Amino acid sequence: MLRPRSIAIIGASDDPTRIGGRPLSYLKTRGFAGAILPVNPNRATVQGLPAFRDVASLPQAPDAAIIAIPGEGAIAAAESLAARGCKAAITFTAGFAEVGPEGAAMQERLVAAGRRHGMRIVGPNCLGLFNAPLGYFPIFSASVEQGWIPGVVGIASQSGAYGSHLFAAARARGIGVPVLVTTGNEADLHLADFIEWMAAADEVKVIAAYAEGIRDGARFVQALEAARLARKPVVMMKVGRSAVGEAAAQSHTASIAGDDRVLDAVLEEFGVHRARTTEELLDVCYVAQKRIYPVGNTLGVVTISGGAGVLIADAAEAAGLPMPEMPLDAQARLKALVPFSSPRNPVDCTAQAFNDMKVVGAFAESMATDGGYTSLIAFFTAWGDSPSMTPPLRAELKQVLDRHPDRLFLLSILASPERTREWEADGFLVMEDPTRAVVALSAMGRFGESFERLPRSGWEVGHLDLPAQAPDEAEAKRILAEAGVPSVPERACRSADEAVAAALEFGFPVVAKILSPDILHKNEIGGVLLNLADEGAVRDGFATLMARAAERAPDARIEGVLVAKQVRDAVEMAIGVVRDPVFGPVAMVGLGGVFIEVFRDVAFRRCPVDEDEALAMIRALRGFPLLDGARGRPKADVPALARALAALSRFGMQKRVLSAEVNPLMVLPEGQGALAADAVIELD
Structure with a gap:
């Protein structure tokens, strides 16, 4: 498909501007x-080459x-x-699944025709692809007419027109794209x-990838891991947002889950940067061409503008990019060099550089050597x-860059394209907008x-016997307790006398709840009573x-009342699969x-998760300070919460589990569980 030694063009046109003529023209001229x-x-x-009547007439299998x-x-x-033995078909032809059921049936026949003999198909309804270093351009996009520049950024796009747009925009930015594939x-x-x-x-x-939907999650995960x-x-770039749908499950978890949120979690798991705009995608690809990926990344800023320094610092905080202060002894040396400078970070060398450009070199060198920043922005x-x-600015900064080739050194300057290319030839990254620079760095x-993360190791998920139908609340908690999620002391009661006996055993106050496998959200019908004190x-x-x-x-199966010990001094959390x-x-x-549906402050991760991953999910919540002792509250037992989440994630791997939710999970003070x-458990 991408490195062939021969290619046939079915529907080749003598007109190099037609869909069947463009790829032939490109293959010849490139x-x-x-x-x-x-x-x-x-x-x-056709276009000066011998043409063949049909595939059978070809002198060889392409x-x-x-x-x-x-x-x-x-x-x-x-x-x-x-x-005939062809192994790869690039199918421009439209009018298949994108037009409706009849087209979808034709598409199935197209794929079946290939599979009978081991031929793979990209498309149909695709714009084509190219592997530019080979001069291989089986594509009909006009974007390739202006040529290409050498580079290292490959583009895979479900959209043909937008994929070629990304290629053309990258080329205009000076980013070389050797390979483009559109998948139709x-x-x-x-x-x-x-x-x-x-x-x-x-x-x-x-x-670089552009997607409108992910068809095969397992293959996608495999590719990202590769x-x-x-x-x-x-x-x-992933466009389009859609909910998982009510049919998936009826729990709170399912109602707030959506493939876009889940996709975000998958992309984060594999370190993929999700770009919200074309500009952002190109910015990140531009910087990534340096192939410098610092672990424990920190940002140092040297500037002639205090205002720009504040702007960059704000952007860095929003992006989660640390900007540690310069060491105190280095600050003192810079202060001695320029008494009215601001040497903390951002480091403002002030307009003194107008008089002596060596000041810029000294400040930048100190940031690289003394500050040890892995990323540098010079404004x-x-x-x-x-x-x-x-000229003197280039000379000073070039010396610093040459001494520290392992750093990401980005200049935020206003310059003509010609001048920008000169800076880039020196080895600098160049961007006008420093806030965009921060995102990319x-x-x-x-x-x-x-x-640096190690691959996930094997998991022991275990197996539990599950009932034939969805269990009621008491049975659900019994099952989850067996899976490793303990519950509050409680008892299912079929009479008032049984309820009183349970309350006396647990100690007042207690909670009483309707027990029914058919009522998932008991609060909505007044089915929960708190603070029953006698x-x-x-x-x-x-x-x-x-x-x-x-x-x-009236139509629900009622199995009695669940009486439970009322837990105090706990943070209410929700966990689910x-x-x-x-x-x-x-x-x-x-x-x-x-509040889970009101605030939508949730974190997702593919199952199963271990306790370290569970802790990372918990710490990512905006509401984490509630667990961490905010406003003088006692710190909650976060490790116990992580253990419960990890256990529930393993339970969720059971084949018949559609969803499971614990809400609320009462997280007690440190050490108390x-x-x-x-x-709620929903089963297939």
Whole structure:
């Protein structure tokens, strides 16, 4: 598909501006060294090359082929090519699954024709691809007419037009793209297949991807892991947002889960940078070309503008990129050099550099040597293109860069394209907007940290006997306790006398709840009573709950009342698992009670997670200070919460579990544990 020695063009046109003519023209003019075999039954030659009537007439079995003829002809061509021994078909033809059920049926026949003989298909309805170092351009995009520049960024895109747009925008930015693949309908080969190929390909060192949807979660994960292990960063734009859907489950977890949130968690797991704009994608790819991915990334800033320093510091805090202060002895030396400078970080060398450019060199060198920053931004605005300032500024900064080639050194300057290329030829990164620079530099550190992580090891998920139908709350908590999620002391009671006996055993106050496998959210029908402080309150509560159940849920199976010890001085959290339709079981943690859907402060991760991963999820919550002793509260037992989350994630790997949720999970003060106060399990 991407490195063939010969290519046939089914539907080759003598007109180099038509869809069937453009790839032939590009292959000729870009110097493809392999055999080019045009197929056109109506012409003896096409664009100066001998043409063949049909696939059977070809002098050899082509390694790859372009299919650029419509409808049933495309299917017949795929059948003929595959039978002849062709192994890869790039299918331009549209009118398949994208137009409706009839087209989808045709698409299935197209793929079947290839698979009968081992031929793989990209498309249909794709724009094509290229491998530029080989002069190989089986693509009909006009974006390649302006040529290409050498580089290391590969692009894999589900959208043909937008993929070629990314290529053209990268070229305009000075970013070389050796390989572009557009996948179209993905009837056979998917985006993940080409990401994985790029992970192993010498042509590509940085991978950019554009996606509208992920079809095969397992393949996608495999591809991202291949890229991570190859130490190749992936920068991805994923557009479109959609909910998992009510059919997946009815728990709170499912109602707030969505493939976009889950995708974010998967991308974070594999160190992928998710770009929100084309500009951001190109920024990150531009910096990643340096292939410097610092672990424990820190940012140092040298500037002639205090205002720019504050702007950069704000951006760094938002991006999570640390800006430690310069060491005190280094600050003292810089202060001695320029008494009115600000040497902390950002380091403002002030306009004194107008008089002595060696000041800039001294300040920048100190930041690299004394500060030890792995990333540096030098803000010199229009000085970067000034006839009087640029030559001495370049000389000073070039000496610093040459002494520290392992640093990411980025200049925030205003300069002409010609001057910018001169700076880049010196080895500097150049961007006008320092806040965009911060985002790109921070991504390099996350790439580096991802590359250092060891692969996930094997997991012992275990197996539990599950009931035939969804259990009620009491049974759900019993099952989860067996799985490693303990619950509050409680008892299912079928009479007021049993309820009073349970309350006396647990000690007042107690909680009473309707017990029914058909009522998932008991609060909505008044099915939960708190602070029952004596025997009379328990008896009255039992009667109240049974009456409310009969009135407000007349069709529900009522199995009695659940009486539980009321837990005090706890932080209410929620943990859950839900089966995502793309990525399978996913674990969730967030603030508990009814607020989980109000604040939507949740973290997701593919199941199973270990306790370290669970702790990372918990610490990522905006509400984590509630667990960590905010405003004088006692610190909560976060390790116990992490153990419960990890245990629930393992439980979620059971094949019949559609979802499971503990809400609330009562997280007690340090060392006292975490107890499930309510639980729902939904089974297939």
